[in-house]
Structure formats: C-alpha cells, structure tokens
Amino acid sequence: MAVRYGYNGAQIALHWLIALAVLVNYLTGEGMEEALKHPEAGGGLHVWLGLTILGLAVIRILLRLVRGGPEQEPGPRGKAASALHGLLYLLMVAVPLGGSIAWFGGVEFVGGVHALAGNILILLAGVHALIGLAHHYLLKDDVLRRMMRPE
Numbered sequence: 001m002a003v004r005y006g007y008n009g010a011q012i013a014l015h016w017l018i019a020l021a022v023l024v025n026y027l028t029g030e031g032m033e034e035a036l037k038h039p040e041a042g043g044g045l046h047v048w049l050g051l052t053i054l055g056l057a058v059i060r061i062l063l064r065l066v067r068g069g070p071e072q073e074p075g076p077r078g079k080a081a082s083a084l085h086g087l088l089y090l091l092m093v094a095v096p097l098g099g100s101i102a103w104f105g106g107v108e109f110v111g112g113v114h115a116l117a118g119n120i121l122i123l124l125a126g127v128h129a130l131i132g133l134a135h136h137y138l139l140k141d142d143v144l145r146r147m148m149r150p151e
C-alpha cells in the first residue's frame, strides 16, 4: 500500500460524506425497532441512507487499499490511531450489514446487536473527532488539515 502525506479529493469527500450520513443514520435509528414489526410500511431514510453508507464504505476501503494514505507515527500513539481507524472501518461496514440482516431477513435478535454496534460506532467516532480537533487546536499539527486539503 502506498504511503503518502495525505488523502486525495475522493478520499476526503468520502470521509466527510460518510461522517455526515452516519450521524443522520444514528439520529434516524429511533423508531426502527417499531418499524421492524411493520416492515410493509417501509424503513424510509434509515434503510436507504444506511445502504448508501455500506456502498460508500466499501468503495472507500478499496480506494484506501489501492491509493494508500498517510502512515502513522511509530510507537504506541500511532498504533492506537491505526487500531481506532481499523475499528471505525470495521463498524462502518458491519453496522449497516447487521441492519440489513435484521431488516431484510426479519431477524430481531440481530436488530438488537445492530443497535448496540451503531451506538458504539457513534461513541468511537465522537472520540475520533475530538482527537482530530485536539490535533488542530492543542497540538497545532497538520493532521486535521490533511483531511481537508487534497494532496
């Protein structure tokens, strides 16, 4: 995988698009437990935006593998960053996949796991966002900027 300084325009667009869509889906999850009992009424935005996230996340991961991106610094901080990013990638695929199994397969148990995993995703993304802001305002380095300006 190529090691680069930053991300290209497509990678940056996908990062912020997915971030926004994940937030919307977190907010529209409420009521889905009820909707699951009456699937004939449709799942609305939560289902369709969620499926879009799944598609965008797959494209994003393939792009990361093909095009590459910045390497983390050596040592525990870099390892922690890689682990958190890996978890976010895993959840941005697993959460909509679980939701799909619950919705299209009508498996209620998976719905509960999906709701829990969705909450964990938002929690980790919040921690990740705070770390990004801390890089910018406290450490005053280029980490947040490289997710803004294509390279």
Ligand code: HEM
Residues within 6 Å of the ligand: 022, 025, 026, 029, 030, 031, 032, 033, 034, 036, 043, 046, 047, 049, 050, 051, 053, 092, 095, 096, 097, 098, 099, 100, 101, 102, 103, 104, 108, 110, 111, 112, 114, 115, 116, 118, 119, 121
């Ligand atoms: C990244 C995308 C997604 C996120 C962040 C997300 C998040 C959530 C959250 C937080 C809940 C629980 C809401 C609550 O109980 O207050 C929920 C419920 C649900 N979601 Fe999603 N969701 C996503 C994608 C999907 C997709 C793609 C589908 C279906 C194709 C789906 C189907 C459902 C269903 C059926 C429930 C009700 C589960 C239950 O409580 O039994 N979700 N979602």
Ligand code: HEM
Residues within 6 Å of the ligand: 015, 018, 019, 020, 022, 064, 069, 070, 081, 085, 086, 088, 089, 092, 125, 128, 129, 130, 132, 133, 143, 144, 145, 146, 147
């Ligand atoms: C406002 C919220 C967010 C901010 C401020 C933010 C900030 C950033 C920044 C600055 C980077 C670059 C890190 C680096 O190059 O080392 C990054 C990478 C990343 N972000 Fe976010 N992010 C946010 C939301 C999200 C959300 C919601 C997700 C997941 C759904 C996410 C997933 C990722 C992943 C997986 C990477 C690693 C990219 C790579 O492969 O190098 N981010 N984020």
